Amino acid sequence: MKRTIKNESGLHAPTKTILEQERKVLLDLGNDITKVREKNDLITLFKNRIKGLFYFTHTIITLIDHKDETYYAFLLDNEGSPIRTHPRYREMVAARFSLNAPFIQAVLTSDEPVSYILEDIMDKPQSPPFLRVNYEGGVREILMTKLMKEGKPMGFIHMYSDRTDSFNPEFRGVMKGIAPQLSGAVSNIIKNEELLNKEKEKSFLLDFSSNIAAVRTKEDLMSAVRTALHKLDQKSGFVIRCINEDKTTMSAYVYDLGSAADEKSLSVLVKAKYPINDGLQNRVLNSSIPLLFNVEREIQRGITSAYLQYWKKMGFENFVGIRLRNGETNLGILLLDIEEIKIELLQGICAQISIALANIMANEQISKKQEEQAFLLDFSSALTKMRTKDELQAAIFEVLDKIMNTQLAMIRVLEDDGVHLSVFMFDRRLFGKAHADFDKLAANKIKIDETYTAQVLASKEGVVFNVDEELRSGNDYAKLWKTTGLRNMYGLPLRMGDKIIGTIWLLADFLGPLLLKGICSQITVAVANILANEKLLAYKKQLEIENDYLKEQIKTIYNFSEIIGSGESMQEVYRLMGLVAESSTTVLILGETGTGKELIARAIHNASPRKENLMVKVNCAALPANLIESELFGHERGAFTGATDRRIGKFEMADNSTLFLDEIGELPLEAQAKLLRVIQERELERVGGKQVIKINVRLVAATNRNLEEEVKAGRFRADLYFRLNVFPIILPPLRDRLEDIEALTHFFVKKYSRSTGRTIRKIAPRVIQQLRSYTWPGNVRELEHLIERSILLATDSTLSDVFIPRNADADKQEQAFLLNRSLEEVERGYIIETLKRCGGKISGTGSAAEVLQIPGNTLHSKMKKLGITKSDYFS
Numbered sequence: 001m002k003r004t005i006k007n008e009s010g011l012h013a014p015t016k017t018i019l020e021q022e023r024k025v026l027l028d029l030g031n032d033i034t035k036v037r038e039k040n041d042l043i044t045l046f047k048n049r050i051k052g053l054f055y056f057t058h059t060i061i062t063l064i065d066h067k068d069e070t071y072y073a074f075l076l077d078n079e080g081s082p083i084r085t086h087p088r089y090r091e092m093v094a095a096r097f098s099l100n101a102p103f104i105q106a107v108l109t110s111d112e113p114v115s116y117i118l119e120d121i122m123d124k125p126q127s128p129p130f131l132r133v134n135y136e137g138g139v140r141e142i143l144m145t146k147l148m149k150e151g152k153p154m155g156f157i158h159m160y161s162d163r164t165d166s167f168n169p170e171f172r173g174v175m176k177g178i179a180p181q182l183s184g185a186v187s188n189i190i191k192n193e194e195l196l197n198k199e200k201e202k203s204f205l206l207d208f209s210s211n212i213a214a215v216r217t218k219e220d221l222m223s224a225v226r227t228a229l230h231k232l233d234q235k236s237g238f239v240i241r242c243i244n245e246d247k248t249t250m251s252a253y254v255y256d257l258g259s260a261a262d263e264k265s266l267s268v269l270v271k272a273k274y275p276i277n278d279g280l281q282n283r284v285l286n287s288s289i290p291l292l293f294n295v296e297r298e299i300q301r302g303i304t305s306a307y308l309q310y311w312k313k314m315g316f317e318n319f320v321g322i323r324l325r326n327g328e329t330n331l332g333i334l335l336l337d338i339e340e341i342k343i344e345l346l347q348g349i350c351a352q353i354s355i356a357l358a359n360i361m362a363n364e365q366i367s368k369k370q371e372e373q374a375f376l377l378d379f380s381s382a383l384t385k386m387r388t389k390d391e392l393q394a395a396i397f398e399v400l401d402k403i404m405n406t407q408l409a410m411i412r413v414l415e416d417d418g419v420h421l422s423v424f425m426f427d428r429r430l431f432g433k434a435h436a437d438f439d440k441l442a443a444n445k446i447k448i449d450e451t452y453t454a455q456v457l458a459s460k461e462g463v464v465f466n467v468d469e470e471l472r473s474g475n476d477y478a479k480l481w482k483t484t485g486l487r488n489m490y491g492l493p494l495r496m497g498d499k500i501i502g503t504i505w506l507l508a509d510f511l512g513p514l515l516l517k518g519i520c521s522q523i524t525v526a527v528a529n530i531l532a533n534e535k536l537l538a539y540k541k542q543l544e545i546e547n548d549y550l551k552e553q554i555k556t557i558y559n560f561s562e563i564i565g566s567g568e569s570m571q572e573v574y575r576l577m578g579l580v581a582e583s584s585t586t587v588l589i590l591g592e593t594g595t596g597k598e599l600i601a602r603a604i605h606n607a608s609p610r611k612e613n614l615m616v617k618v619n620c621a622a623l624p625a626n627l628i629e630s631e632l633f634g635h636e637r638g639a640f641t642g643a644t645d646r647r648i649g650k651f652e653m654a655d656n657s658t659l660f661l662d663e664i665g666e667l668p669l670e671a672q673a674k675l676l677r678v679i680q681e682r683e684l685e686r687v688g689g690k691q692v693i694k695i696n697v698r699l700v701a702a703t704n705r706n707l708e709e710e711v712k713a714g715r716f717r718a719d720l721y722f723r724l725n726v727f728p729i730i731l732p733p734l735r736d737r738l739e740d741i742e743a744l745t746h747f748f749v750k751k752y753s754r755s756t757g758r759t760i761r762k763i764a765p766r767v768i769q770q771l772r773s774y775t776w777p778g779n780v781r782e783l784e785h786l787i788e789r790s791i792l793l794a795t796d797s798t799l800s801d802v803f804i805p806r807n808a809d810a811d812k813q814e815q816a817f818l819l820n821r822s823l824e825e826v827e828r829g830y831i832i833e834t835l836k837r838c839g840g841k842i843s844g845t846g847s848a849a850e851v852l853q854i855p856g857n858t859l860h861s862k863m864k865k866l867g868i869t870k871s872d873y874f875s
């Protein structure tokens with residue numbers, strides 16, 4: 001049971017000798033104790049002095065921790081303790097025992113030393129386990145004496161004995177007496193330890209600082225921090241997170257999470273960008289002192305950052321976060337897997353880390369800038385070679401591939417009107433499945449006052465649109481942007497000096513301002529070059545077209561003076577031409593293919609007051625349906641996919657001149673309607689344009705179709721037909737003007753003798769006869785080609801053979817005709833046909849007798865016999 005000294009004048013009054021001895025011991029002890037600086041010196045000194053007077057086995061001193069109401073071993077008697085070999089010894093030395101246990105409360109509340117017989121107390125509920133451990137080591141009794149400091153209990157002296165009668169009143173008196181000196185000595189030791197610790201920390205920081213001064217790279221920093229933490233016995237992990245360039249997130253910069261880390265999730269974790277304002281990182285950044293966090297508690301508080309879950313999985317319970325700053329600038333945070341915060345030490349470490357970090361980051365920034373500059377230089381030299389859009393696009397794609405996660409969305413250029421922006425280039429692959437929407441978007445011209453474009457054009461260095469924020473604010477484009485998974489849309493103005501050229505839109509997670517500016521100015525130059533180049537090419541093309549027209553006109557002029565044909569039907573044609581040429585009346589030339597419709601059209605133009613300008617020809621049959629409109633009326637840049645420049649249409653080209661619409665019968669109905677409008681109004685709008693353009697054009701149209709039939713069949717608009725059919729000129733087929741065959745043959749022989757270098761001086765009469773007997777489905781063109789071919793095949797200076805094709809269909813018809821008739825009928829029909837072709841001439845040169853190769857008289861008598869009169873062949 002608990003035993004205490006009653007009082008000084010009580011039952012066990014000490015004898016004189018003992019009192020003197022005690023006093024001496026106390027005096028000596030008091031003197032010596034004041035000199036004690038080392039922990040273990042105190043316990044040895046104390047033990048040796050008391051041992052001379054009283055019996056006990058060993059002693060220890062415990063200290064109170066008022067923070068958690070516990071006490072723990074502070075000074076140990078390592079030599080004398082009989083429990084040193086006990087299996088729970090280490091545990092006891094490291095443990096903390098509650099001050100609330102009745103065992104220790106009795107000591108705390110008593111002003112006297114308190115002793116216990118272990119057997120009585122050790123197994124009581126709440127009794128500290130060291131009592132039983134000591135008992136098992138042979139100890140039987142314990143004497144506890146309180147140590148006080150400034151009126152508050154600071155710890156206890158434990159005296160142990162393997163007997164039950166050791167702690168007599170004298171012993172207790174001595175213990176009570178020396179307790180104050182012991183308290184003082186223990187306080188000194190604590191102070192001393194603190195001083196020593198401070199010294200240690202200082203020298204640690206000094207060491208760390210010299211280590212960190214040598215740090216040049218991330219890797220150096222990692223190993224310096226790891227070594228330092230190991231020196232402080234912090235074997236667990238750490239991570240340094242730095243603020244990213246976007247200033248809104250942080251990512252791991254260097255880290256060592258020890259063996260606990262599983263590689264796969266770690267690699268995800270270290271690459272991730274965590275928003276600064278996640279409720280934890282911002283707290284660390286805003287706190288000037290280190291903060292201790294409990295993983296579980298933070299999760300319960302609702303912090304959702306993935307790293308907390310990961311740490312929980314790895315078994316981390318607590319961690320400390322300290323900010324890293326350079327002057328007033330936050331650089332990042334250090335997170336340490338430790339339980340205890342030594343504020344000053346941690347602040348010292350972080351100050352050093354911050355300096356190193358700032359240096360490394362500055363170095364990295366410099367080398368990044370150098371890399372960017374080198375990269376821009378490469379880009380720039382690549383761009384100077386670009387002449388076409390395709391080349392530029394390839395170069396841009398290649399360059400953007402090198403910058404992580406950056407995509408070209410679109411380049412728009414300002415049109416000549418200074419108001420509209422049309423698409424210059426875009427990456428159609430970018431929006432994957434959504435590209436149909438994008439195509440729609442790209443096809444649209446936008447105005448410079450469109451909300452987002454206006455913002456970009458008003459800015460100096462562009463605008464960053466955060467995709468998520470734009471989505472929230474209802475920006476329709478952002479839906480498309482979102483499909484790429486990239487975070488920001490960078491819209492930048494393309495400017496040459498003060499002049500706006502267009503806009504460029506890049507999608508990326510993050511792009512530094514220097515890089516953006518660089519890319520942008522390079523692209524501006526390239527785009528401007530290409531635009532200038534395209535203009536040059538367009539002018540060149542225009543010149544080429546004009547040149548072609550000139551050549552054609554020269555050819556035409558030559559041809560015109562050589563329209564061959566003096567027969568009646570051609571005379572009629574010349575008469576009509578003469579009537580209409582001078583006016584601006586629309587002329588419709590009708591006739592089979594190859595009858596010379598174009599020749600006549602040119603002749604009309606050349607005889608008109610418009611002859612100083614080029615006649616412009618459009619072959620309506622040769623135009624792809626989708627381009628007719630733009631070909632006739634022109635288009636503005638961006639009017640449709642592929643309309644990369646503005647183009648002048650044929651109508652505008654023919655202003656103050658003649659527009660020859662060849663093969664008008666082939667024009668699709670839709671185009672007919674548009675043509676009609678222009679003919680009626682004499683003004684037009686380019687495709688995709690708003691401006692109304694007045695024109696003064698004389699129309700000459702031609703067709704080999706029967707337009708009346710076409711109107712009836714619904715293939716040709718009646719209203720257009722009436723508009724065109726103001727002044728029709730019908731060209732006869734060659735088979736109906738056999739009288740011109742000879743002149744035409746001579747004309748073509750001369751023409752092709754010249755161009756082929758063959759000299760043909762004579763044409764055999766047989767040849768003319770043959771030519772006159774053919775039906776000429778291809779008309780003059782066919783004759784011309786036949787002569788050309790025959791000249792090439794001629795063996796001497798006389799053209800004695802022509803190679804008239806035999807027409808299979810005609811043969812069949814002929815056979816059918818013959819099979820159904822009598823010989824007499826056939827002969828009669830054949831002679832009438834030949835007479836018709838020979839203009840009714842019976843004998844002599846160019847006559848039917850000549851064609852039929854029979855004497856004139858014979859023909860006469862046959863005609864008489866068969867009853868052939870003039871009315872048969874002049875009908």
Ligand SMILES: Nc1ncnc2c1ncn2[C@@H]1O[C@H](COP(=O)(O)OP(=O)(O)OP(=O)(O)O)[C@@H](O)[C@H]1O
Pocket residue numbers: 559562563564565591592593594595596597598599600662702703704780781784
């Ligand atoms: N009376 C003529 N005198 C000289 N050459 C002619 C005459 N008529 C036609 N030609 C020549 O015949 C060729 C065909 O003429 P052109 O192209 O004018 O016919 P077209 O009726 O317009 O044919 P298509 O309907 O097939 O366009 C041309 O080389 C042209 O010079």
